[in-house]
């Protein structure tokens with residue numbers, strides 16, 4: 001049978017880092033306590049002593065002690081007690097050894113072989129502190145090794161020892177002894193434990209004395225130990241739990257003096273200095289706002305746009321110049337030609353000569369450039385230099401129009417340019433190495449093999465337009481993920497939770513609620529799972545309900561799309577979505593906390609702030625890639641499937657002559673169009689009561705990336721680009737209302753599944769989803785109505801409703817809150 005080795009230790013001591021190294025997995029690592037909330041299993045790599053399937057490593061959530069308070073601590077303890085691994089590799093944070101040993105003294109009592117690995121030895125050495133491992137091993141009665149999980153030093157030694165002990169099955173025997181009167185009571189209780197194996201007796205005896213009811217529930221028979229508890233409590237004038245906690249600390253301080261020497265005369269560490277500024281009462285929030293603004297600004301507006309433009313217009317558009325060599329020269333040549341064409345078209349249109357128009361139509365099948373030049377020269381010769389022609393210019397991207405008047409003199413110049421270019425638009429391939437875009441390549445390929453029209457439509461208008469629109473945002477997303485990975489692994493995220501605690505506390509939420517939200521800015525599913533670290537059940541439920549308000553990575557493409565298409569790429573849109581999410585969370589916190597179901601004090605916030613450290617490039621890139629890859633995988637599966645369904649239901653429908661494929665200008669008769677039209681009235685108060693936006697919101701429930709894919713298909717029909725068509729369908733107010741609705745409404749199916757799992761209750765699941773959709777509906781209604789009032793001055797019933805809703809909202813926010821006068825603090829947790 002395979003040997004099971006569990007990694008146990010305090011939160012943030014590096015268990016997952018070690019787990020990844022030992023098994024080659026890619027589990028998420030972050031620099032704050034409570035990253036791992038579920039146990040994970042992996043096979044030990046050969047180089048560390050594994051051999052195929054014979055050694056299994058378990059990564060567990062971090063725990064401070066074997067008395068669990070939160071869900072993820074229960075996971076770890078149940079595994080250790082219930083499933084009993086063959087050995088425990090107890091990871092200890094070398095920079096915080098005294099506190100970490102508290103758990104170690106308990107692990108030693110479980111009767112399972114224990115090897116202690118003092119981790120972060122690289123930092124200990126850098127700080128100049130000294131740990132005497134030999135002495136520590138002797139005092140604790142178990143092998144102790146020094147390792148650095150990050151730098152990969154000493155880890156094969158640790159696994160070798162653990163495997164050895166597991167094979168020998170030599171259980172750790174706690175060598176530490178408490179005060180004699182405590183020991184004698186423990187001994188009496190041990191004698192009463194008849195059906196417990198010898199090596200586990202001490203653990204169960206102590207747990208019984210500590211009145212741990214969860215353990216009692218797991219025992220076959222529970223002896224009555226109230227007399228012993230009473231005896232100990234009277235003798236030492238304290239409750240048994242505190243007595244035992246004290247005994248452990250007394251023991252730890254007795255050994256720590258001999259085993260650990262801190263370097264003399266240490267002043268403030270760099271971390272402390274940074275924290276003085278970053279967590280400063282006045283500076284903390286502005287700094288946080290600036291950091292988040294930069295993150296979103298860079299990922300969506302600057303680097304991100306550049307990369308996304310390349311992906312959208314190049315890879316999934318016409319094509320691009322390799323290394324952009326030649327782009328400048330091409331544009332210089334293309335621009336005068338386009339201008340010349342505009343002038344010539346203006347005069348030809350004004351003249352109304354259809355035969356001439358046909359001759360210069362470069363798209364026609366029998367186009368002859370030489371004939372076109374001759375015809376245009378002849379035409380221009382008959383036009384006076386002072387003649388004028390009116391023309392309407394249309395911007396290809398935005399469809400914005402501009403009226404201009406050209407003169408005959410300009411026409412003469414234009415004809416020269418036209419003749420010089422040989423009546424043909426400059427070919428980008430002449431200016432550099434031109435790489436055609438995917439649609440262009442596919443189109444010529446499909447034409448060559450004589451592909452059926454409907455299949456060509458499916459591939460080009462369905463799959464490439466939909467999946468391509470989504471994949472086009474991958475570069476942008478990777479930039480965002482690099483930033484998040486960096487902030488997470490350097491330690492700043494932990495500070496944010498600390499900063500936000502000061503604010504959240506005022507609204508009855510704990511700062512711990514903020515961690516799920518930060519994780520949620522990558523993906524909502526782990527964000528919702530991270531709520532397990534919140535011990536108070538009401539706070540946990542409330543956090544689950546509100547976490548997905550934060551824009552996750554999948555909502556980013558859609559935010560960028562709205563910003564680009566409707567707001568001309570304005571820089572404020574993306575950060576504003578982030579702050580809208582936070583505002584929704586805070587307001588929900590305040591409002592819900594004042595309702596009967598959620599009232600009560602927030603749980604005290606205890607979280608240590610880990611020291612800052614530079615993350616390795618590998619960690620950041622790995623984390624970026626993990627998240628990015630899951631996005632790409634989704635594009636290849638769920639989104640691919642959805643785009644096919646959306647394409648089919650868009651281009652097929654029932655017409656007067658039965659069910660058939662539709663032309664581009666008929667898609668309002670499509671199946672999807674009909675469904676959208678049936679439901680679109682719902683969003684009339686929000687200003688986007690058109691079927692396209694309605695359908696996009698619905699497909700967004702499958703996966704938020706779908707919104708972009710669906711818009712890509714629905715708005716690519718007809719003239720102009722997708723962005724241009726969107727711009728024509730939305731005003732600023734309705735565009736932002738659309739953004740707000742899809743940002744706040746129920747998340748994707750995967751996240752709804754996570755809500756269902758974590759709530760573990762159908763009624764609560766519906767409360768959560770209902771609340772999210774309701775809030776989204778109200779907020780987007782107010783955005784549209786008030787936005788329209790401001791931009792156009794239009795006032796109607798909708799505006800009145802919006803004002804009433806806002807008044808109601810303000811009332812809910814500010815109605816008095818019965819603050820309880822007693823603060824229930826669990827002293828064990830704070831200690």
Ligand SMILES: Nc1nc2c(ncn2[C@@H]2O[C@H](COP(=O)(O)OP(=O)(O)OP(=O)(O)O)[C@@H](O)[C@H]2O)c(=O)[nH]1
Pocket residue numbers: 010011012013014015016017018028029030031032033034035036037060061062063119120121122123147148149150151489490613619
């Ligand atoms: N310098 C240094 N940093 C380390 C070492 N081991 C882990 N870290 C860092 O410590 C932080 C926490 O690592 P994790 O592996 O997530 O810790 P964990 O024990 O799994 O934490 P929880 O899942 O919250 O219990 C990360 O930022 C790691 O990069 C080490 O040996 N040296």
Ligand SMILES: [Mg+2]
Pocket residue numbers: 015016017028035036060061062
């Ligand atoms: Mg972990």
